[in-house]
Amino acid sequence: MSFDTRLPSIPLSRRTLLAGAASIAMLSATGAALAQTPATATVNTTGLAVSDTTVKIGILHSVTGTMAISETGSVQAEKLAIEQINASGGILGRKIEVIQEDGGSDWPTFAEKAKKLLVEDRVAAVFGCWTSASRKAVLPVFEQYNGMLYYPTFYEGLEESPNVIYTGQEATQQIIAGIDWVVKEKGAKSFYLLGSDYIWPRTSNKIARKHIEKLGLEVVGEEYYPLGHTQFNSVINKIKLKKPDVIYAIVVGGSNVAFYKQLKAAGIDMTKEKPLLLTISVTEDEVLGIGGENMVGAYAAMKYFQSLKNDNNTAFVSAFKKMWGDKIVIGDVTQAAYLGPWLWKAAVEKAGSFDIDKVRKASPGIELTTAPEGYVKIHENHHLWSKTRIGHARADGQYDVVYETKDFMEPDPFPEGYQ
Amino acid sequence: MIGDYSYSEFFSILAMQGFAGLILFSVFVLMALGLAIIFGQMGVINMAHGEFMILGAYVTYLCSVVVTDYVPFLFPVYFFVAMALAFAASFGLGVLVEWALIRHLYRRPLDTLLATWGLSLALQQLYRSVFGAREVGVTLPDWMMGSISLGDAIEIPINGLFVMGLTMIIAAAVYFIMFRSSWGKRVRAVVQNRVMAGAVGINTKQVDRMTFGLGCGIAGIAGSAFTMIGSTGPTAGQLYIVDTFLVVVFGGAGSLIGTIASAFTISQAQSTLEFFLSGSMAKVLTLLTVVGILMLRPQGLFSLNIRR
Numbered sequence: 256m257s258f259d260t261r262l263p264s265i266p267l268s269r270r271t272l273l274a275g276a277a278s279i280a281m282l283s284a285t286g287a288a289l290a291q292t293p294a295t296a297t298v299n300t301t302g303l304a305v306s307d308t309t310v311k312i313g314i315l316h317s318v319t320g321t322m323a324i325s326e327t328g329s330v331q332a333e334k335l336a337i338e339q340i341n342a343s344g345g346i347l348g349r350k351i352e353v354i355q356e357d358g359g360s361d362w363p364t365f366a367e368k369a370k371k372l373l374v375e376d377r378v379a380a381v382f383g384c385w386t387s388a389s390r391k392a393v394l395p396v397f398e399q400y401n402g403m404l405y406y407p408t409f410y411e412g413l414e415e416s417p418n419v420i421y422t423g424q425e426a427t428q429q430i431i432a433g434i435d436w437v438v439k440e441k442g443a444k445s446f447y448l449l450g451s452d453y454i455w456p457r458t459s460n461k462i463a464r465k466h467i468e469k470l471g472l473e474v475v476g477e478e479y480y481p482l483g484h485t486q487f488n489s490v491i492n493k494i495k496l497k498k499p500d501v502i503y504a505i506v507v508g509g510s511n512v513a514f515y516k517q518l519k520a521a522g523i524d525m526t527k528e529k530p531l532l533l534t535i536s537v538t539e540d541e542v543l544g545i546g547g548e549n550m551v552g553a554y555a556a557m558k559y560f561q562s563l564k565n566d567n568n569t570a571f572v573s574a575f576k577k578m579w580g581d582k583i584v585i586g587d588v589t590q591a592a593y594l595g596p597w598l599w600k601a602a603v604e605k606a607g608s609f610d611i612d613k614v615r616k617a618s619p620g621i622e623l624t625t626a627p628e629g630y631v632k633i634h635e636n637h638h639l640w641s642k643t644r645i646g647h648a649r650a651d652g653q654y655d656v657v658y659e660t661k662d663f664m665e666p667d668p669f670p671e672g673y674q
Numbered sequence: 675m676i677g678d679y680s681y682s683e684f685f686s687i688l689a690m691q692g693f694a695g696l697i698l699f700s701v702f703v704l705m706a707l708g709l710a711i712i713f714g715q716m717g718v719i720n721m722a723h724g725e726f727m728i729l730g731a732y733v734t735y736l737c738s739v740v741v742t743d744y745v746p747f748l749f750p751v752y753f754f755v756a757m758a759l760a761f762a763a764s765f766g767l768g769v770l771v772e773w774a775l776i777r778h779l780y781r782r783p784l785d786t787l788l789a790t791w792g793l794s795l796a797l798q799q800l801y802r803s804v805f806g807a808r809e810v811g812v813t814l815p816d817w818m819m820g821s822i823s824l825g826d827a828i829e830i831p832i833n834g835l836f837v838m839g840l841t842m843i844i845a846a847a848v849y850f851i852m853f854r855s856s857w858g859k860r861v862r863a864v865v866q867n868r869v870m871a872g873a874v875g876i877n878t879k880q881v882d883r884m885t886f887g888l889g890c891g892i893a894g895i896a897g898s899a900f901t902m903i904g905s906t907g908p909t910a911g912q913l914y915i916v917d918t919f920l921v922v923v924f925g926g927a928g929s930l931i932g933t934i935a936s937a938f939t940i941s942q943a944q945s946t947l948e949f950f951l952s953g954s955m956a957k958v959l960t961l962l963t964v965v966g967i968l969m970l971r972p973q974g975l976f977s978l979n980i981r982r
Contacts, residue, residue, distance in 0.1 A: 319799065321909045323807035452954045480953035483913040485904045486701065488694035488834070489948035489956075495690070495829075496683060509913050512809060512905030520831035520903075522821035544809025544905055549819075 292348030298608045304377040310349045313372035315383030320360025326385045329592035333382045336596035362392035369393040373400040379609045382595045405595030411458035412668040421638045423591040426459045428664040429535050432643035433556025445473045447499035452479035456505035475499050485513040491521045504534045515549045525552030538586025547652035559590040559628045560646045560654040571627035638666030686828050695945040697834035700841040702937035704896040706921040710933040712889035719787045722794035724911025726890045730760030730897030731906040735812045750815040757898045764894025765887045772886040801908040809907035833902040926974025
């Protein structure tokens, strides 16, 4: 049960109405509809929740608890994609019905709800999870009951499950391009690595350090602070004394706000780029809490920024705002979450079936030319080929895209020599 | 040369670290005072302390929005109004909670613990419903951001100085209320002997209610001030609660001086260790030290000798 006003029920009820209207329309044209729609027995041989007119999927994110801050955007993006897919005729002639479960920011709850979705509801796909911890918690469930999870967050890599499609970037895609850029364009020689103390920042900094040292450059400091830490004055003093060219920051959650506010208060003006700040953890979503005026001048390396200029993105941003309100911002993960339902649709249509094994087999090589980020393609290892971009933070909370990689970065979840 | 640093650099380290420690000290005192008053004077463990702080932070956020929209010329000074309103809101809610919840549980300390924990969950969800799950950004007047530079390498953050000043004023006010006013005398009388205080005509129920309200109100001011250095979200209160309890327990329940002394010790230890070790290690060592000292002195640094 959710009390969250951020997820108003109005669009849902409107969607139900639309679906109702659509099914009436379909009844009146049954003959025509059946001709296009393959029979349920052929597209669903494993007893999934697929009927002649509908297919059920699950959305599994936290809408309560600490992670609700981050996961709300993903839920919104997935619902938008599903509504658009339904409006354009659904998948194999069937409308998508959403069963939403709340992980409640609690990892065992995630596993329990995943089991419920797979075993009781027999959903054909699940879009969900955000933190690595929640993904690790549901992974055995998906592997045991053979489900399909579309996971949106950029993460540390070192994982490749046949039951997961990773629609965000894994660490090497995000990190290596960013460091190469800052070295080449800004002449950076020394780095100070900083992060919150858990697996993603630690693994990411490990990859960053290896790469920096491979380039023959110097890491002058590397530090971790507990999640939720709110006092960064000591480390800021250390940074001032070490005078690195680049502060490489992977601070997350509420700590982010404290860190950037205190950095500014300590007289480090990031617009002067002395030192320059490069982050992989602050999307437009996080800037909302930090305040654009405290973030201005920082650089972020990720695959998507709301300000990205292309036709797909313009349409995506306006549809997103139409559905969820004008004031909303869209971060990297939100866009990646939006890709999930579309990638699943493409795979189901290629396979001509909802069966999990056939969808899995059909997934590698699936291309999406309508992605807001431009173009993506599923790799054999279930991650996406994607470009990495550098954004320069503006005072209004948005990023200017100042660079993008020429080629699509190959996902490499198990980088050799970087572990 | 000392280590890798020249003398002037070493001097700046000392100065800036000194200030970092003092700022941390002020933050600790500010967040612990409200809790210490309630815990010490009433024996109630208020698990919802963090949520009362966040109430203050949200009031500040609302003020910043209202002032920017309707009376932008007042923006540079809105923060003072916001702090007053934050106090009023948290005080009001505190009194209400005492009336509705706490007063029924006075002789059951474990039940108050559970009840206030439940209250904290309820308040978190309330904030989430009203303000949304995302953190809100509180815009501050320009003069409150930035720093004062003293020499080349030494820069003192203005918001840190602001918190320090505020802490001194609040601490002095609490001291005055508790030890120099007739109301404070009644509070202390109730603490020392509730039955006797009632017998000589002190309205102990009213004293309880006001004490609880005061503690919550101070939490509200702290929350308002922390919008300068931290985040404002439905669960942000949880970020402070552990440190707050640590300071109060280490200082010795019931002793305001103890709270201040313990805040000083912990903050200096932590900021010094953070400088020489990494952040997580500093936290571990600080906690270990506190645990060690509490094993030797379970009553905390200072304790009242009261016959109960």
